[in-house]
Amino acid sequence: MSAPYRDLDPENWDSVRALGHRMIDDMIDHLATVRQRPVWQPMPDAVRDSFQAATLPTTPTPLDVIYQEFQDRIQPFTAGNIHPRFMGWVHGGGNVVGMLADLLAGGLNANLGGRDHAPIAVERQIMRWCADLFGFPPDSTGILVTGSSLANLIGVLIARRQRLGATVRTAGLKDAPLVGYAATSAHGCIARAFDFAGLGTDALRRIACDGAGRMRLDLLDAEIAADRAAGLIPFIVIGTAGTVDTGAIDDLNALADRAAAHDLWFHVDGAFGAFAHLSPRLRPLVAGIERADSLAFDFHKWAQIPYDAGCVLVRDGVAHAETFAAPAAYLQRETRGLAAGHPWFCDFGPDLSRGFRALKVWFTLRAYGTDHLGRVIDHCCAMAHDLAARIDAAPHLERAAPVALNIVCFRHLGPARDLDAFNRTLVIALQESGVAVPSTTTIDGHLVIRIALVNHRVGPEDLDQLMAAVAHYGAVLTGTD
Numbered sequence: 477m478s479a480p481y482r483d484l485d486p487e488n489w490d491s492v493r494a495l496g497h498r499m500i501d502d503m504i505d506h507l508a509t510v511r512q513r514p515v516w517q518p519m520p521d522a523v524r525d526s527f528q529a530a531t532l533p534t535t536p537t538p539l540d541v542i543y544q545e546f547q548d549r550i551q552p553f554t555a556g557n558i559h560p561r562f563m564g565w566v567h568g569g570g571n572v573v574g575m576l577a578d579l580l581a582g583g584l585n586a587n588l589g590g591r592d593h594a595p596i597a598v599e600r601q602i603m604r605w606c607a608d609l610f611g612f613p614p615d616s617t618g619i620l621v622t623g624s625s626l627a628n629l630i631g632v633l634i635a636r637r638q639r640l641g642a643t644v645r646t647a648g649l650k651d652a653p654l655v656g657y658a659a660t661s662a663h664g665c666i667a668r669a670f671d672f673a674g675l676g677t678d679a680l681r682r683i684a685c686d687g688a689g690r691m692r693l694d695l696l697d698a699e700i701a702a703d704r705a706a707g708l709i710p711f712i713v714i715g716t717a718g719t720v721d722t723g724a725i726d727d728l729n730a731l732a733d734r735a736a737a738h739d740l741w742f743h744v745d746g747a748f749g750a751f752a753h754l755s756p757r758l759r760p761l762v763a764g765i766e767r768a769d770s771l772a773f774d775f776h777k778w779a780q781i782p783y784d785a786g787c788v789l790v791r792d793g794v795a796h797a798e799t800f801a802a803p804a805a806y807l808q809r810e811t812r813g814l815a816a817g818h819p820w821f822c823d824f825g826p827d828l829s830r831g832f833r834a835l836k837v838w839f840t841l842r843a844y845g846t847d848h849l850g851r852v853i854d855h856c857c858a859m860a861h862d863l864a865a866r867i868d869a870a871p872h873l874e875r876a877a878p879v880a881l882n883i884v885c886f887r888h889l890g891p892a893r894d895l896d897a898f899n900r901t902l903v904i905a906l907q908e909s910g911v912a913v914p915s916t917t918t919i920d921g922h923l924v925i926r927i928a929l930v931n932h933r934v935g936p937e938d939l940d941q942l943m944a945a946v947a948h949y950g951a952v953l954t955g956t957d
C-alpha cells in the first residue's frame with residue numbers, strides 16, 4: 477500500500493514560517509558579523525568527504541536537519557567574497573537588499589522567457605535604466621544573463637549575424653573567414669566566445685598593449701590591413717573597460733573611431749569597469765563606452781548585486797532580435813491575453829526559461845540609488861590608490877603595474893632568489909591565515925600579487941591588516957621572524 481498523494485506544500489505552514497524567519501535572522505547576523513570571521517578557511521576533509529559520501533536522497537529529511545547541515549558544512553566554507561578583505565579576484569560583495577529580493581523572487585517563481593506579466597516589465601525597466609546610464613539610445617535592447625562571459629558571447633554572435641546575414645543562422649559559417657580583434661589583456665572568455673561562435677580562437681587576433689595595458693592602435697590598424705590583404709573578413713573589435721589583471725581601460729573613443737573607419741562591430745567588455753560610469757570622477761576614463769554597438773557588464777561585481785547577474789546592452793535592437801528570435805515562434809504571438817507582450821526576452825538571448833534576476837537588480841538600484849553605488853566605486857578606487865602609496869613607501873615591496881581603477885599589483889622582494897615562488901607561497905600563506913585573500917597574476921613574465929578592491933565594505937583598517945599580514949608572513953617566509 478503506498479501512502480496517499482501529498483503535494484509539496486508543508487503539512488504545517490507555521491513551522492516552516494518559524495524556521496524561515498530564523499534563516500533570515502541568521503543570515504542577516506552572518507552579514508552583520510562578517511568582519512569577525514576569517515575571510516576564508518579551507519574545507520576540512522571530513523566536510524569535503526561528506527558531500528562525496530551522501531547518496532541520492534529518495535526519502536524526506538526534516539528541513540531543520542538540512543538547515544543545520546547548511547550551517548555546519550556550507551556556510552563556513554564559502555570563498556569569502558562578502559568579506560571586506562577578500563581582495564583576490566573581481567568578485568562582488570553582495571548586499572542585503574539584493575539577498576532579500578532573491579528570496580521574494582524565489583517565492584514568485586516567475587519565468588521571464590516571455591509572456592505578459594509584471595516581472596517582464598521590471599526587466600525592461602532595468603534595460604531602459606541601463607540605456608540611460610550608459611548613454612545608449614532609448615530604443616536599444618538588453619537582457620540579463622548569467623554573467624559577462626555569456627554577455628560577451630551574445631555580442632560576438634550579433635556581430636557575426638550582422639556581417640554574414642540571416643543565412644549564418646540556417647546554413648552556418650560555410651568557412652566564412654571572419655576575424656576579430658581584442659587586446660592581449662582581454663578576458664579569456666572573449667576567446668571562448670569565438671570558440672562557441674564556431675569561429676575558432678585563432679580568429680581572435682590578440683593585439684599587444686602599451687605600457688598602460690591598452691590595446692596599441694597602430695598594431696590594430698596594421699593587423700586589420702594585413703587580414704584584409706589576406707582575404708579575411710574583419711567583423712568585430714572588442715575593447716575592454718577594466719581588465720581583470722590590472723584594471724586597464726582601452727581607449728574606447730579611439731576604438732569606436734577605428735570600428736567606424738573599418739566598418740567593424742564595436743563591442744565593449746565592461747564586465748566590472750563599465751560601472752566607473754556611475755562615478756562623475758571616473759566617468760572620463762570610460763568615455764566612448766556610449767558609442768559601443770554592444771556592451772557587456774556584470775551587476776554581480778562592482779554593482780554589488782548577488783550572483784548571478786550579467787547584462788548585455790545592444791544599440792540596434794533589430795540586430796539583437798535578428799540574432800536570437802525564432803521566426804516561427806515569434807509570428808504566432810498573441811496580441812492580447814497572457815501570451816502577448818511581444819517582444820519576449822527569449823528573443824534576445826539563448827535561454828527560453830529565465831529566472832527573475834531582475835528583481836534583485838531592481839531592489840538594489842532603487843534601495844541605494846546609482847549615486848551611492850557610484851560612491852562605492854569611487855571609494856574602491858581611492859582605497860586602491862591609498863594601497864599603492866603604502867606599497868610604494870614600503871622598502872620590501874615593489875609595485876608591478878599602474879593603478880587605473882581598483883586593482884593593485886605588486887611583489888614582495890623577499891630573498892633575492894626565485895621571487896616568483898616566494899610570492900606564490902606568500903599569497904597562499906595569506907589566504908590560509910584567513911586575514912586577507914589576495915591572488916596572483918603574471919605581468920611582464922613575473923608572478924605578482926594582485927589586489928582587486930571590489931567589495932563595498934573595504935576600508936582603511938582592512939588595508940592596515942593586509943599590509944601588516946604581508947609584512948608578517950613575508951618576514952616569516954624570508955626567515956627573519
Ligand SMILES: *Cc1c(COP(=O)(O)O)cnc(C)c1O
Pocket residue numbers: 566622623624625626663665716718719720745746747748774786
Ligand atoms: C569577470 C569578467 C568577465 C567574465 O564575466 P563573468 O560574469 O564571470 O562571466 C569578463 N571580462 C572581464 C573584464 C571580467 O572582469
